[in-house]
Amino acid sequence: MRLDGAAEDLLRAYEAMPLAELLGEARTLGRDGHRGVISYSRKVFVPLTRLCRDSCGYCTFAKTPRQVEAAFLSPDEVLAIVHAGQAAGCHEALLTLGDKPELRYAAAREFLDAQGVGSTVDYIEKICKLILAETGLLPHVNAGVMSEAETARLRKVSVSQGLMLESLSERLCERGGAHFGSPDKLPAVRLAAIEAAGRLRVPFTSGILIGIGEIRLERVQSLLALRDLHERHGHLQEIIVQNFRAKAETRFAGYDEPGLDDLLWTAAVARLIFGPAMNIQVPPNLSYANYPRLLEAGINDWGGISPVTADHVNPEAPWPEIARLQEATEAAGLTLQPRLAVYPAYVRNAAQWIDPSLLPKVLKVVDGDGFAREDGWMPGGLAPIPPLRKRARRDISLERLVARAATGTRLGNQEVTTLFAARGGDVDMICEAADALRAQTSGDTVRYVVNRNINYTNVCSYTCKFCAFSKGKTHDHLRGRPYDLSLEEVARRAREAWDRGATEVCMQGGINPHYTGQTYLDLLRAVKDEVPDMHVHAFSPLEVSQGAATLGLPVERFLAMLRDAGLGSLPGTAAEILDDKVRQIICADKLTTQIWLDVVRSAHRVGLRTTATIMFGHVETYDSWAAHLLRIRDLQEETGGFTEFVPLPFIHMEAPMSLRGQARSGPTWREVRLMHAVARLVLHPLISNIQASWVKLGEEGVASLLRSGVNDLGGTLMNESISRAAGTQHGQELAPEAMDALISRAGRTPEQRTTLYRPAAAERRAASLAAPELQDLVMTPFVPKQMAVAR
Known part of the structure; x- marks a missing residue:
């Protein structure tokens, strides 16, 4: 497809709409597509390594060997985090790490050698197997750009994977740009990796990062490129719209952050481009106290929320407590619902999307719609039934269905x-x-x-x-x-x-x-x-x-x-x-x-x-x-x-x-x-x-x-x-x-x-x-x- 012409036409149409109208249209689409349910994943964040060969201008996650105690978390350290998550009712182990640190740092190579593996991907595979063997948590892997063969290997040990496109703009890779000195941030490289995951039937997370020097046209182009991949393979389980937050001691410390209206505009555009069925996520912690307003833009997912670990990518922005998240969601007339790292539609079609070796762990913790079970009650057991909690009704169309049925129709x-x-x-x-x-x-x-x-x-x-x-x-x-x-x-x-x-x-x-x-x-x-x-x-x-x-x-x-x-x-x-x-x-x-x-x-x-x-x-x-x-x-x-x-x-x-x-x-x-x-x-x-x-x-x-x-x-x-x-x-x-x-x-x-x-x-x-x-x-x-x- 010609992204330039299509993106320009869409941008003109979206910018011609008053923001309130744009948000209203997106909100209606999102509610229709997801029946008023706002999902989230109860997770632990496992920063497997903070070493990275890339040098993005806004990132404080990546460190040098001098700034960390060890090149990677050890297996015991990972298990300590994951066991704590299991005790807190988590279902997801999110493994986030820098790209190919062994290509830049001797410390990374030495650690991998000591573990008896040849690459970061080898170590990820080993850690995922350990998590699966020792706990009930399901790995989701954000491992950066990988080859198709590497993605295929991790498909067998993780229920989903992710790689943010961030931006289709090649300008950002030039000197002075956010992605200068970051070979793994080249748009063509990232698009190829995302498409390879589609060929392999990997439930995949991607999205864009806004406020790093791109213009609105480039945001729309990026979203259209992702939609094109999804239309070919059907593997993009969610699209994240993430807003840049300026951090001290980075090249972008003095950069202006996108305002809330700009973030709402972009999230609404993502909903309009992808339609009602796609899962659109905006991380709530990056909007601080304003996060309830994100629901105005038609999103249907809050992303991963951890009761155990910090957001190591944005440590200055703690996740909202799940109870407060629920209050904010219900105040908007919506229902908060836990999910797994793999989204319900992919669970419902598990034979196509989930490796058979992982399916038993998935089935054990889901309901008939593919969402996470909400409590420990099971038929035949002696656990008490969950207490009833009066909640507001929200769906007038359901009331109409019920009324029709009550007439004998x-x-x-x-x-x-x-x-x-x-x-x-x-x-x-x-x-x-x-x-x-x-x-x-x-x-x-x-x-x-x-x-x-x-x-x-x-x-x-x-x-x-x-x-x-x-x-x-x-x-x-x-x-x-x-x-x-x-x-x-x-x-x-x-x-x-x-x-x-x-x-x-x-x-x-x-x-x-x-x-x-x-x-x-x-x-x-x-x-x-x-x-x-x-x-x-x-x-x-x-x-x-x-x-x-x-x-x-x-x-x-x-x-x-x-x-x-x-x-x-x-x-x-x-x-x-x-x-x-x-x-x-x-x-x-x-x-x-x-x-x-x-x-x-x-x-x-x-x-x-x-x-x-x-x-x-x-x-x-x-x-x-x-x-x-x-x-x-x-x-x-x-x-x-x-x-x-x-x-x-x-x-x-x-x-x-x-x-x-x-x-x-x-x-x-x-x-x-x-x-x-x-x-x-x-x-x-x-x-x-x-x-x-x-x-x-x-x-x-x-x-x-x-x-x-x-x-x-x-x-x-x-x-x-x-x-x-x-x-x-x-x-x-x-x-x-x-x-x-x-x-x-x-x-x-x-x-x-x-x-x-x-x-x-x-x-x-x-x-x-x-x-x-x-x-x-x-x-x-x-x-x-x-x-x-x-x-």
């Missing part, structure tokens, strides 16, 4: 995705609206069923990556031994459950290769012969499909046989995420989305009601959640056969794909709240019961969700084993007395129900409140050779 996929991406006060608004809809739909009654889980076999021929329950040849290291319950033990458990007040047994198991459709009919008969009045809620769509196939029957015919043998309803499990791209990752050999929907549709056609579930918080993103909810809604509109919707947070502790570093650590508490609330809104008025899982979220968790649209707490369970195998610590049974107390403490009215949402009989309730202790379980060992005869 079907939202589109992107609209539902937008609801899931809500943060700050908008989350509270969505939850409050869902709770108002709950009150309107089902009043203050909170229902639950007294039931017993009977998982008759944990032997499974499938290889679902999320499942810690099933046992097979590759699962010996997971909890428990392979078992297959005798029909006598199934009947005994059903009788015991009835005697303890249950109205339902919920029966599911692994896909045992020795089972046929007749096995499922025999299991039904074992329960119904022992307890004719027991409701049998059993068999996932996967089991139904498998059973029908073994008998050579159409699914609908087999379902009718199960119904006639006493099946009362089906659990809507094996759904996981109804998005085949995700299913290919987590359960490639399982039912496709369409087959799952077809089985459930057939169940509804033969008069069997089902639940609907979603398992969320592993590898999927919010658009998959939206697609799942809308597929459930559409099927319900067609058949009316779903009794309730049950969000099931992914329990990661013992899940195989988590142990291999292939999944997130379950959903965040924000995501859990939103899943239940958005489900209430999106499924209205077709599904009126939204259930929360106490076994995955604990009593405190489900009690809180009663204020987010939930009106049902599922079953008492008696013998929960699937979530327990995955690592949850919330127990196997929540007795009716505990259920009643929990619901009453939340200011709601408890009610025992049946599976199909009728009030439980008084006799059943009385029996449930005087239940004896459970007898010991008999776990019949799995013996394959005998199974063929027994079944």
